[in-house]
Amino acid sequence: MRCAECRKWLRSAARKLARDLELSCPDCECEHHCVGEGSPGVIEDGEILYRMFVDPVDVDENGRLARAAFSKAYEDGLSIVRERANDAEVEALAIDILSTKPGQRTKKVLAIFRFPCVSVRRETISYNGAHVRAFCVYDQTVPRIFHQDLAPVPTHGIVLARRMYKAPVTARQFENDCNLALHRLVAAERIEVTNFRDGLIARLNERSAAGEFVRAA
Template identity: 35%
Template sequence: MQRIISSPRDYDAATGKILERPFHKVFGNGLSIWRALGSDDEIQALMIEALTRRPADAPKSIRFVCEALVDDIRAVTNDDGERAFCVYDQTVTRLDPQLAPVPTHGSIFQRLPPPGTPDRKTLQKDLAGKLREVFERQVLDANGYRNGLCVDLNARAQAGDFVTGQ
């Protein structure tokens, strides 16, 4: 499974670190990922949506693509040895609902701790941090990813090709 790391959303250029906050999506509406076997067109569609911004926002750029095996994601457990995450194929509506969903898209959802658990928010963040560590094991440089796909998209993003709305 692969995940886009974009700047400024997911990456701190001053420290060179992948931020933890984007991985907190795993305990909200899910962390967006895709199967690495997806076609260039499918992955490009997902990356364009990640680069899309409002006119008042600064341009985004793809810094890295992180990769993790589903088995490694599912191997993350809480202190009681319970599996923390579920990985699902999940086609989602695109920004332009007229376009077909990307069939290789997926999402990771955090299943623990259950509502009512003391210090639940802290435990959720701790587990999301473990997920980030799994993805940080395999960080692919965007410049070399898929024969320069990100280089072209980043140039287009800087030129304003992915600006939408107000």
């Protein structure tokens, strides 16, 4: 029953997933269940994960990340790619990230970061006089964006912040703390875009610049 509840939430399009999941399935309970469609299994502590950034607001011209680049974890989930993903799966996820609506500017993967899952899971915060986990990592899959008729990529995942705070801490303060923590944990090891997967992402950037990933109107 709890597995079904986890899948229901993690396959939804809830805009406040971090809040709703903590209320319904607290304490990272859903990490014990395989929730993604076609997922090879729960994300283990020992796995290596990657995060790609495309928004110039998040990454400056020198490659530095803004703190707000991690705000999705506080809302509906920070998308990640599992290292076990094959090149076709990485390509599919990257194309979805790079895809645009007609008339929009083309996108480019500006930065890629590599981090161990366990480092995120070990992060704690103080709540009610105890140290509790700050983040959960799930094998969530999401609907495809560019090829909407295809099945979700099975090696997608998300990081969600646990909404664990109370007065005098404000929501804004808590969100800022989450952003700072993830910046420290996720951005510790940057991978050159040109080197990642033998230039796979660099080639996709070129195809994106040529307008190949504009979604149908």
